Amino acid sequence: MVLLEAAAASLPRERLVVATFDHGTGATATAARALVERSAISLGIRCIAGRATGPLANEAELRDARWKFLRDVASEHGGLVSTAHTINDQIETVLMRVLRGAGARGLAGLYATSDIVRPLLRLTRRDLTRYARARGLTWLEDPSNESPRYLRNRLRHDLLPALRRARPSIDRELIASARKAARWRADVEAFVADHIEVRRIGSSSIVGVDVALSSLESFSNEQVAILWPVIAARAGLALDRRGTARLAAFTGLSRVGARIQLSGGWEVVRSRDAFQLRASGHRRSMEEPLVLSSAVMWGCWSFRPVGNAVGVDSWSAWLPADRPLTVRPWQAGDTMTDRAGKPARKVKRFLSDAGVTGHERAGWPVVLAGDQIVWIPGIRRGDAATARSGQPGLAYICEYVNR
Numbered sequence: 001m002v003l004l005e006a007a008a009a010s011l012p013r014e015r016l017v018v019a020t021f022d023h024g025t026g027a028t029a030t031a032a033r034a035l036v037e038r039s040a041i042s043l044g045i046r047c048i049a050g051r052a053t054g055p056l057a058n059e060a061e062l063r064d065a066r067w068k069f070l071r072d073v074a075s076e077h078g079g080l081v082s083t084a085h086t087i088n089d090q091i092e093t094v095l096m097r098v099l100r101g102a103g104a105r106g107l108a109g110l111y112a113t114s115d116i117v118r119p120l121l122r123l124t125r126r127d128l129t130r131y132a133r134a135r136g137l138t139w140l141e142d143p144s145n146e147s148p149r150y151l152r153n154r155l156r157h158d159l160l161p162a163l164r165r166a167r168p169s170i171d172r173e174l175i176a177s178a179r180k181a182a183r184w185r186a187d188v189e190a191f192v193a194d195h196i197e198v199r200r201i202g203s204s205s206i207v208g209v210d211v212a213l214s215s216l217e218s219f220s221n222e223q224v225a226i227l228w229p230v231i232a233a234r235a236g237l238a239l240d241r242r243g244t245a246r247l248a249a250f251t252g253l254s255r256v257g258a259r260i261q262l263s264g265g266w267e268v269v270r271s272r273d274a275f276q277l278r279a280s281g282h283r284r285s286m287e288e289p290l291v292l293s294s295a296v297m298w299g300c301w302s303f304r305p306v307g308n309a310v311g312v313d314s315w316s317a318w319l320p321a322d323r324p325l326t327v328r329p330w331q332a333g334d335t336m337t338d339r340a341g342k343p344a345r346k347v348k349r350f351l352s353d354a355g356v357t358g359h360e361r362a363g364w365p366v367v368l369a370g371d372q373i374v375w376i377p378g379i380r381r382g383d384a385a386t387a388r389s390g391q392p393g394l395a396y397i398c399e400y401v402n403r
Helices: 002-010 027-043 059-077 087-099 125-135 151-166 170-195 221-233 241-253 347-353 358-362
Strands: 017-022 046-051 198-202 207-212 259-262 266-270 274-279 296-298 301-305 316-320 325-329 365-369 372-376 393-400
Touching (some): 002 027, 027 046, 046 059, 087 151, 087 170, 151 170, 316 372, 347 372
Antiparallel strands (some): 259 266, 301 393, 316 393, 365 372
16 A cells, blocks of 8 residues: 555556455455555556455465466556565565575575566565555555464564564674675576577467577586576576476486476476477477468467468478368378388488487477378478479468567
8 A cells, every 4th residue: 555655646647557466365355455446546546456266275376376467467558567565575585585495596585686666675564654654544454464374474473573582683684695695696697698598489378498508518517506597587487496406417417308307397308409498288289270371370380371482491382282281290100201202201300310309309390281291391391392383382481480
């Protein structure tokens, strides 16, 4: 409520959207949402309210649901999320991460570089309470903030007061550590940006990264363990200590085609030239009709007609129009005839000869006319995808689109 009042006093109304989320935890949560809606309306600010669609069992689920809602609203309106976190929240966050054995990256807490705006982070909760009372603001205290069920509450009401009695400087020391950790974290992120070749793959729903093998091969396990969390964050993955250690060891010992499973449904696969980080539950686009005269997106691959001109390379092909055309992932056992009169050859061989191996090969598209593979985009055109006089068809070009 303090953030809402301060924003309304500082910024034009048309630049603001209020987002409030009901976690479904009871009458107080619903009343708080209603209070925010009434206050936003009274200030002439648009308000968007959301509510959990099912029961949320723990702090992590509550937080994930809230943040998904906030980020969705921000994305829809082309804005940034602004929260009312205070210095007390930072102290609690850092201490929680100390207790969980976090490294320097985690100890940065709310000081880490982020797309979240936290204009009240230098203030205390006491500062906000004084401000709210001075301005005559109305707010609601969520009774769940007192529940010992949640670690943050136990830390806030029991552990931190005990630590302050035993060590009055504990707050300053935690904040100092967080500032140092944030500087260290920023330095590592700058190093990765400048020295590690990382290519982000996918769209908003399919995300991963490819890391050039040559970028990592000169580093020790200890150094790679520092770099991987930053790399993984590019795909939206937060590595835990155990996952980081396993991944560092894998980086130094793996062979082409090897893979390692990480928590949260992720995996890393070693290809010939890169380490490929993907969501392990991800399935490539299913077989999809490739309609002549129209463009088609298949995952990150774009297929589009280009009239009658077929290029000299294998990224374009003349596709026959007398049979249905489909595109699907390569499958073990697939074969293609690339020259008239020659026996069919395994598609796997064509891909391997071109240096496409492992995880990358598993998602490579093939184009079929009827039940016959006629084109491996970027690799080889089949005999049936060669323009002939009098043959009905259309030239297509394929491009890999890194969205």
